[in-house]
Amino acid sequence: MSLTFDEYGRPFIILKEEHKERTKGVEAQKENIQHARTLANVLRTSLGPRGMDKMMVSPDNEVTVTNDGATILDSMDIGNPIAQLIVDLSKSQDDEIGDGTTGVVVMAGALLEQAETLLDKGIHGTRIAEGFEKACELACEHLLSISDRIDVKGRESLRQTARSTLNSKIINKYRDHMADICVDAVMSVADLDRKDVNLDLIKIESKVGGRLEETQLVQGIVLDKDISHPQMPKVVEDAKVAILTCAFEPPKPKTKHKVDLDSAEAYEKMHEIEQNYFRDQVQLVKKSGATLVICQWGFDDEANYLLLKNDLPAVRWVGGVEIELLAIATGGRIVPRFEELSEDKLGKAGMIREVSFGTTKDRMLFVEHCQNSRAVTIFIRGGNKMIIEEAKRSIHDALCVVRNLVRDNRIVYGGGAAEISCSLAVEDAADKISSEEQYAVRAFAAALDAVPITLAENSGVNGVVMLSRVRAQQQATKCPHLGIDCMENGTSNMKDQGVYETLHGKTQQLRLATQVVKMILKIDDVIAQGTPQQGQ
Numbered sequence: 001m002s003l004t005f006d007e008y009g010r011p012f013i014i015l016k017e018e019h020k021e022r023t024k025g026v027e028a029q030k031e032n033i034q035h036a037r038t039l040a041n042v043l044r045t046s047l048g049p050r051g052m053d054k055m056m057v058s059p060d061n062e063v064t065v066t067n068d069g070a071t072i073l074d075s076m077d078i079g080n081p082i083a084q085l086i087v088d089l090s091k092s093q094d095d096e097i098g099d100g101t102t103g104v105v106v107m108a109g110a111l112l113e114q115a116e117t118l119l120d121k122g123i124h125g126t127r128i129a130e131g132f133e134k135a136c137e138l139a140c141e142h143l144l145s146i147s148d149r150i151d152v153k154g155r156e157s158l159r160q161t162a163r164s165t166l167n168s169k170i171i172n173k174y175r176d177h178m179a180d181i182c183v184d185a186v187m188s189v190a191d192l193d194r195k196d197v198n199l200d201l202i203k204i205e206s207k208v209g210g211r212l213e214e215t216q217l218v219q220g221i222v223l224d225k226d227i228s229h230p231q232m233p234k235v236v237e238d239a240k241v242a243i244l245t246c247a248f249e250p251p252k253p254k255t256k257h258k259v260d261l262d263s264a265e266a267y268e269k270m271h272e273i274e275q276n277y278f279r280d281q282v283q284l285v286k287k288s289g290a291t292l293v294i295c296q297w298g299f300d301d302e303a304n305y306l307l308l309k310n311d312l313p314a315v316r317w318v319g320g321v322e323i324e325l326l327a328i329a330t331g332g333r334i335v336p337r338f339e340e341l342s343e344d345k346l347g348k349a350g351m352i353r354e355v356s357f358g359t360t361k362d363r364m365l366f367v368e369h370c371q372n373s374r375a376v377t378i379f380i381r382g383g384n385k386m387i388i389e390e391a392k393r394s395i396h397d398a399l400c401v402v403r404n405l406v407r408d409n410r411i412v413y414g415g416g417a418a419e420i421s422c423s424l425a426v427e428d429a430a431d432k433i434s435s436e437e438q439y440a441v442r443a444f445a446a447a448l449d450a451v452p453i454t455l456a457e458n459s460g461v462n463g464v465v466m467l468s469r470v471r472a473q474q475q476a477t478k479c480p481h482l483g484i485d486c487m488e489n490g491t492s493n494m495k496d497q498g499v500y501e502t503l504h505g506k507t508q509q510l511r512l513a514t515q516v517v518k519m520i521l522k523i524d525d526v527i528a529q530g531t532p533q534q535g536q
Contacts, residue, residue: 021528033112035082040109048455049167069101070094089516097505098400108513110450114443129518131440136514140507142425146480147410147503158183160498162398169394181217182398197403203377206388210381220370222377226363232313234354241347242290248299250277284338329375410503413494415483416452423448459486
């Protein structure tokens with residue numbers, strides 16, 4: 001920066017241009033590919049039922065152990081914008097499908113590796129991207145041709161698909177139990193006529209302590225609350241529930257106010273008026289026929305005592321989302337004013353009970369046998385918070401997979417079987433392409449082989465040898481169900497092993513990975529603002 005003057009003597013400042021880092025052409029493309037591949041390689045060892053877990057430690061020393069791709073990438077501090085595209089890719093898969101977040105990143109890394117080889121051969125990035133897109137559509141069409149339909153109402157196929165999803169998680173020892181819970185939960189809230197599932201009706205609640213196998217499905221709602229008074233009954237059968245969003249307190253003006261009390265008589269009169277408000281409110285609840293009160297707000301000891309005296313068990317400070325779920329489950333109406341409360345607005349539940357855990361004072365409220373069973377709760381137990389959080393992520397993935405099958409009941413077979421079959425089909429199609437895109441289509445087929453190779457390597461066997469053997473079997477038998485026997489069950493037939501994946505999830509993986517790779521290949525100029533160099 002320097003100061004100078006024009007011909008009229010007016011001062012002005014000359015600023016030096018900031019230092020810029022600029023990379024152009026093939027060099028920029030290769031640099032971008034390297035950034036993305038580095039991140040993809042982090043997740044490579046987490047793929048499959050025998051994939052490794054990652055431990056992330058946050059700045060405040062909070063530990064997370066997981067092999068969920070979206071969670072791993074979300075916990076990492078990513079500074080590079082190209083690497084951030086890979087993070088967004090995993091998030092997109094998680095938001096749309098709920099599962100396959102590691103596989104989609106591994107696929108994108110394999111495509112970028114093949115693209116780098118093609119760039120070295122002198123093929124333009126745009127032609128590579130177009131070839132990948134064409135190969136992706138060929139692969140998706142082939143997946144559609146080898147897919148099978150399952151009977152959603154039979155539940156066994158849903159259970160097998162949920163088991164396949166849970167097989168790669170920390171909680172895989174209890175995958176049968178967890179798969180049953182997930183299938184029952186989804187089918188409880190599913191609308192099979194419309195082929196729709198509202199996962200908001202499935203509440204996931206947890207409490208540290210106990211064992212994972214004590215996880216249960218509650219046909220109702222579990223609230224992390226307790227009965228407001230220790231002398232109130234802890235179990236209410238055939239409960240009629242008043243769901244209130246109004247507080248047990250005298251009305252207050254919305255403007256600032258002050259009351260001056262100049263004598264003991266005035267104070268007594270004020271106290272009596274306040275008592276009458278409490279009594280009238282409790283009587284209105286009692287008159288409606290309610291046997292239990294659930295209030296969104298808190299209330300003081302005076303109101304609590306009056307509720308106890310009138311045999312009205314109460315629960316306070318119940319959040320807005322829980323209030324809505326409770327209204328759906330019990331068939332009740334949310335009442336904003338005491339005067340509007342009537343018998344027809346009460347919710348009904350077969351049993352409401354307070355449950356204590358261990359030697360601690362932790363208590364939770366179970367609202368069971370509700371009038372409307374379309375709201376359920378999965379109640380998770382675990383030895384520590386880390387296990388519970390991983391169980392929540394695993395169950396969420398399984399719930400999403402079962403929901404996807406209710407929406408679209410077509411499946412393909414896992415263990416890399418679908419990828420190997422697609423690779424063979426895309427290779428055959430490449431022979432019919434006369435342009436240089438043939439190289440990109442062949443490269444896409446080679447990238448598809450990265451998934452079964454990774455599955456084999458993570459299982460402790462030679463990936464290339466295992467892949468060659470299974471590819472030869474698929475070509476000889478024309479059976480698209482043959483994959484990598486990661487669990488050493490003695491057969492490569494994934495249909496016999498019951499390893500299922502949703503068709504929608506698999507096609508989404510291929511399309512999302514291809515779109516991100518296409519975006520990265522089309523960037524040939526990177527301009528980054530940097531700090532000025534010394535001497536400038």
